Amino acid sequence: MTCSADSRSIDVIEILARLRRLSAAEEFFAVLGVSYDPKVLNVSRLHVMKRMGQYLANEDLSGLPDRVIAARAKATLKRAYEDFAIASPLTHRVFKVLKDHDPAKASTPGRAFVAFDSVMNRFERK
Template sequence: MTTLFEDDLEELSSAEDFLEYFKVDYDAKTVQVNRLHILQRFHDYLSQAQESMPNTDEAKREVYFRLLTRAYNDFVESDALTEKVFKVFHMHEPQETFVPLNDVFK
């Protein structure tokens, strides 16, 4: 059985929808440039918080508000290239590969 809070979340689709629903003050320009990054970072923060997520909708709403605000502020204070939310931003970083000595002499 879903709760009203969960039903509300199902209706949200854009970064702006989430920010408005949780009443997070935001700059439209910042969101326009970083909307997918903000949503992904919010998702990542929620995933990390799942084990300690409260049971009541009111308490969950507060946690969601804090995590969404944090995700949004990550991109106010920084940028997508610096934050590297998506795998594509890690593709040109130096990669370390271990090759066992036995494989070198085969």
């Protein structure tokens, strides 16, 4: 199942102000007219929105017409969604907590990871 919105035109008037007032990921997809699979969004919604914000932060939108801003916002949302539609959030590690606990990275001295199971084993043996 997909939620399709790509074919309809979007209202571009004051698009940045309107995007700032949104809270649910689905609202961003609806306002920008981007299709999505609810299954993908249910798993990766925060990651998609964070990545979209990262992509938009690299855009210089000052002084651009609303239609251009809307097109760029739509493109960044599509790009962010596609990142997580093809790979898991663990692959991209958008959030600091995931970056800090990358199993491929050596642990920081003095902050070694202790598996929960190893702690529980101490209590179960007694």
